[in-house]
Amino acid sequence: MRIVRKMAVAGLVLGLGVVSIAAQASDDPIETRKAIMSSVGAAAGLGGGMMKAEIDYVPAAGKAAIATVRAASLTFGDYYPAGSDQGDTGAAAAIWENPEGFAAELAKFQAATEKAAAASGKDGPADLDAFKGAMGPVLATCKSCHETYRKKN
C-alpha cells in the first residue's frame, strides 16, 4: 500500500506542480524532464505489476498510475530547449532535427492519456480489465517515441 500512496502523491505533485516546475525549467531542463519520465516509469511499473498480477489491483492505484502519465504527457515536451541535447541525456538528436515528428509522438502520448483519464473516472478503473483497457494504449505509445527519439541503449 505504501507504494500506492507514493504513486498517488507523485501524480498529485505532477498535476498541481506544473507551474512551479516550469519556473525552474531554465535551470536544468534535462534534470526536469528526467524526473518527469521517471514518474512515467514508476507509473508503468505499478501498472505493469498489476497487469502481471504481481501487485494486487486496487482502483486508487490504477487512478494514480493514470493521473501520473496524464500529467507527464502534458508537461514533458516543454523541457527540450535548444542546447539541451548536450549533457547527461538519453534524448536523441532527432528531437531537435525533426521537431514536428517529436511533437506528433507527444500528441499520440497525450491522446492516449486523455482517453485513459476519461476512463479512469473519479474512483479509478473499477477492475483490472478496465485498467488494462485504459492503460494498455498509453503503454503502447512508449516505444513508438523511443524508437526514434531516444538514444539506443
Next chain:
Amino acid sequence: MKKAILVLVVLAGIAAAIGWGLSAPTRMSAEEASALKEGDPAKGELVFWAGGCASCHAEKGAKGDDLLNLGGGLRLETPFGVFVAPNISSSKADGIGGWSLIDFANAMTHGTSPDGQNFYPAFPYTSYARMTPEDLGDLYAFMATVPSVEGKAASHELGFPFNIRRGLGLWKRMFLDPAPVISQPSGDGEIDAEQWERGRYLVEGPGHCGECHTPRDFAGGLVLSDWLGGAPAPTGEGRIPDITPTQGGFGSWSAADIAYYLESGFTPEYDSVGGEMVHVQENMARLPASDRNAIAAYLKAIPTVAEPAN
C-alpha cells in the same frame, strides 16, 4: 638484376592469381543443394519474422501489412559507407521473384548472388549461414507470396576499397563460418538442452542478434570472443547493450523477464524498448512463446564478456 625483377613479377603474378582465386564467390556444394526443397509458406512466415527481413527491406516506419512490401531503400549509415537495402519483393524484374531456391540459399548462406557477385555483409548472411535447409525452403516459399514491388533501390555509397565486391571473397574466407559460436551451455543452472539449442539456433542463426550486439574488428568481422557483449551502435548514436548474463547488468534479468521483454517491449523496470530494437521486439512477439522462452534460456547460459569491449 633483370632476373630479380623477373622473379618479382612472377611472384606478384602468382600472388595476384592466388588472391583472385581466394576471393572467388563460394556456393553450396551439390550435396547441400540437393537437401533443399521448397517448403511450407505458413512456416516460412515465422522464419521471415525470426529473420527480421522486414526491418531493413520494408519502408522505414512501416507497420502491419506494409511490412510485407519489401522494396528496400532503407539507408544504413556505417563507418564503411552507406548501404542501401535492396528490393527483395517477389518482383521478377526488380526483386528476387526470378530466383531459384538454390539461388536464394546461396545468397542466404554464402552471400553470393545468382550472377556470382559477393554481397556485402550488411546483409547478415554470416548469421543466416547457420539456418537449416528446412527453414530456407520454407522461407523461400513464403517470399513468393509477398507483394511484388516495382523499382530497384539505389546503389550503395561506398568509398575505395570497400566498393570492390570481389574483395569480399577474402573477407568471407575470414569471417563466414556456419559453425555455432557457443558450443555448449555455460553456468551451473539446470538446462533443458533441446530448448537451449533452439535458442542458440534462433539467436545465432535467423535472429542474427550477434550482428549488432557483438563488437567488430577493424575489418568489420565479429569479435567472437566478445559474443553478445555489447558494441557501439553501427548506425546512429548510443551503444548496443551487453546481453550476456553479466552480474549487475543483463544477468539480473530472469529468463521470464527476457521472454516478457521480447513479447511486450518492456524491461523489468518498465522502461520500454527503443531504437532498432523496436522492430526486433515486434518481430519476436510474432513467434510462438516457446521460441521466446528458448531465446531467454540461451541468453541465460552463455559466457559473460570480461571487459566491455568497444
